[in-house]
Amino acid sequence: MKARSIILDKVRNSKPSFIPLDDIKYSSMVCRTDRNNWWSQFRALAETVGASVIRLDSQHDFQQFIDEYCEGQAIVNLYHHPDAPTLMPLDNTDLALIQSAVMPAAFAVAENGALWLSEKQMGIRVLPFICEQLVLVVNEREIVANMHEAYERITGDLEGFGVFIAGPSKTADIEQSLVIGAHGPKSLTVVILGNGGSDPA
């Protein structure tokens, strides 16, 4: 505890006089773009950061996509079976064998192609990082313009862990050559469910 009080005392004695902070007015920039363009903006940016984006309009199409996509693979589908506790007994070695994981995202962000997932949606925290291929499903109603709106949505979210995911895992540490699939998923597929508002699951 000695270090704590010494540091706090030093900070107290060194800090400049109080500088007030006005409430930041994000409203001037939210809605700068037409709401109808948000999804096209999202799609463009998500593709820029290496994701593939598909839009599916019915439950049937979605089921068919999942069946084809995941054929013969070790797959965890948290979208249809939000049953993470059954994954809990798996040890790290088992988890590393998961080929594909499908999970819902809470919402998407137009300005950067990112999707927000909290612990509730990913089941166990490491899942969206350790699987080889990640599929994130988001309803077309769930989109915000930018990160300011995103944090307005998250405020009050008391989950223990949450993450914005934009594209698959990537690196450019060797001579600035972009390589997809550094440690985590080698691909990210974003499924936009555009079904006129009803949830296909």
Add this chain to the structure above:
Amino acid sequence: MKKKHAELAEVFNADESMTDWHDETLWWIRQKRDRSAHNIPEWEQLRQWASDIKAHTLSNLDYYLEEFERNAIANGIKVHWARDAAEHNAIIAGIIRENGVSRVVKSKSMLTEECHLNDHLKDLGIEVVDTDLGERIVQLRDEPPSHIVLPAIHLKKEEVSKTFHQKLGTELGNHDPVYLTSAARDHLRERFIEAELAITGVNFAVANTGEFVVCTNEGNADMGAHLAKVHIAAMGIEKLIPSQKHLGVFTRLLARSATGQPITAYTSHFRTPARGRAIHIVLVDNGRSRLLGQEDFRNSLKCIRCGACFNTCPVYRRSGGHSYHTAIAGPIGSILSPNLDLKANADLPFASTLCGSCSNVCPVKINIHEQLWKWRQVIADKKQFGLFKRLSMRVTATVLSSPFVYRITGRMARWVLRNWPAMINRKSINPWYKQREMPEAPKESFREWYVKNGQL
């Protein structure tokens, strides 16, 4: 005595094509940053907000530290305080020992570099594997990182290939970045799976929620932190921001400034440990409170470690990160390092042209070039530079303070350049000549031209 920036830069400059490549690559990243910033119409507003939020936080830092601590503890996070690098290292080593752990994975943290944590743990017989690919490459080569965002930017793929062949058994002569990255992926995945403890840095800590945010593109911080039973996050006390909504400003600025990406691939928010797991956070001062007390240098605590000032700096791009001989190189490192050790780092504020490009790209509007200039004055007052510089400064002062002497000297210099260039074009007499040709001397000075033509 430690080698100085100019001597180390000379080593880097010995390979001209490598220097050119380094220069061009970083300039390309700077251009990506520009394109990305120009896509955001409110960019300048964001920079101002970021700067204002940080200024406010620093002016109330003790309050926010206590608020953060209170909320983090309520979230089940264990909070530690470290006055300096030695305490930081001892705390982390202590947690590792308490948990009876021998294998540790670490994602990028410039703070642990600043504190030389790896060396400390190595001395204690604890194996630390850096998991950011760039950091792993330099770790395998037994080198420090040369850039805070791009740790291996000073290496070509051929060198990485050679290192991987020696250390990881990859094919000799296979320089394909995809192949090399894939080999590193397999190698590091093994380490993640068996690691019992993970260390990460902290990009932002939020006082009102007690959570912290870690940004990576590779997902290595998450692979480590979620697979290991114990997660230690090392954080400088300046990383705090008041509330979660302020993250909106910083997460928009960080990746765009760093690499031109709209956001990092993973922006992870840690609030509580997962069931059966533990999170420790170490709050580190290490000279930061001293910096807070200095009006001229306080603003450097706003830094969010994006590296934009490196990529734009004409000196960094042509001298390489290792020439700065400190954990944080580049313009920002040159204003942070003298605070840590003035004597050892007195050369660094001079490793700049004071062109101001660093300040112009800084997402939190730190007046970097002004602080470089101010450090020079502190260093001059404390006589922390060499005899040659002292004498040449005195001569310069004499020349510049007398218009007559200035005119005469100018005329002499032009005459010498024209008629006896060998006098100046000699490295031993004129260090300025080392990496460049001297210009052709004009026939007349601007003043002479102006006297003739100024009345037109």
